Amino acid sequence: MNKAERELAEIKAMMERSTRFLSLSGLSGVLAGIYALIGAGMVTYWIYGVETSLFEGIDVLTTREILNRTLVTALIVLALALISAYILSQKKSQKSASKFWTASSRRFLSALFVPVISGGLFSFALLHEGFFHLIPAATLVFYGLGLINAAQFTLNEIKNLGYGQLILGLIAAFHPAVGLICWALGFGVLHVIYGSMMYYKYER
Amino acid sequence: MKGNYDKAFENVVRLRVMSILMVNAQFDFNSFKELLDVTDGNLASHLRNLENQGYIQVEKTFVGRKPQTNYSATAAGKIAFQEHLDFLENLIKENKT
Numbered sequence: 663m664n665k666a667e668r669e670l671a672e673i674k675a676m677m678e679r680s681t682r683f684l685s686l687s688g689l690s691g692v693l694a695g696i697y698a699l700i701g702a703g704m705v706t707y708w709i710y711g712v713e714t715s716l717f718e719g720i721d722v723l724t725t726r727e728i729l730n731r732t733l734v735t736a737l738i739v740l741a742l743a744l745i746s747a748y749i750l751s752q753k754k755s756q757k758s759a760s761k762f763w764t765a766s767s768r769r770f771l772s773a774l775f776v777p778v779i780s781g782g783l784f785s786f787a788l789l790h791e792g793f794f795h796l797i798p799a800a801t802l803v804f805y806g807l808g809l810i811n812a813a814q815f816t817l818n819e820i821k822n823l824g825y826g827q828l829i830l831g832l833i834a835a836f837h838p839a840v841g842l843i844c845w846a847l848g849f850g851v852l853h854v855i856y857g858s859m860m861y862y863k864y865e866r
Numbered sequence: 867m868k869g870n871y872d873k874a875f876e877n878v879v880r881l882r883v884m885s886i887l888m889v890n891a892q893f894d895f896n897s898f899k900e901l902l903d904v905t906d907g908n909l910a911s912h913l914r915n916l917e918n919q920g921y922i923q924v925e926k927t928f929v930g931r932k933p934q935t936n937y938s939a940t941a942a943g944k945i946a947f948q949e950h951l952d953f954l955e956n957l958i959k960e961n962k963t
Binding site for chain 1 (some may be wrong): 887893897955
């Protein structure tokens, strides 16, 4: 009896571990990258652009104001990226006639979002303690770890994307001056590159 | 009693291979190796065994320049596996009552 139960458990485990979440949309990666680039561009302008602009002295933003705007921009970028990813991935799963909400998609999401949500909260802690310059590094590192962790449950390309984010995050941690550039390269450029690669490879 | 205990699935590697092929239309040699953590020779002999029984079929393709060996379950293999599952489930049920 025990042997039969063990065998059934074995079968179930293998079935779960061998199925991957393949509905992840490459196009949503491209869109997320574009939102991130626009967001990073706006923040860069607020931080560096205003001082050197023609309106010097008229429209100088206080640090507080820049922070508030950056936070709102970041949340909007995040929300737009998540919404696009959700809608496009669901469409892709409809097209391939596979269910969107399955054991494999749940495993993928929990593997990705446990590190990512921790990273988000950690970034709020940094914000709270005034370590603003480390926020780009923290978001990149946690996101990279989440992707590497989740890659085993989805398309393999995600792992390299994760390593890319992680490396940029560590560079940003040691050189906070280029933090925003690293952030734009990671969340923006890498997303566009990998998203379009996945789109051409799997969705055309 | 319903179902049939199939000797082909007595070995754990073959049982795992067949479980994977029940939920994946295709699976390649290297992915099996990675997931099952077995040696090339061991895996190859079990795959050949299942193939000889007519439970799985082999298809060799090229991905770019790399050769890839893909495996898929045959209709006979799926039926045999289902019967094996039924047997196990019945065994558990009978032992419980």
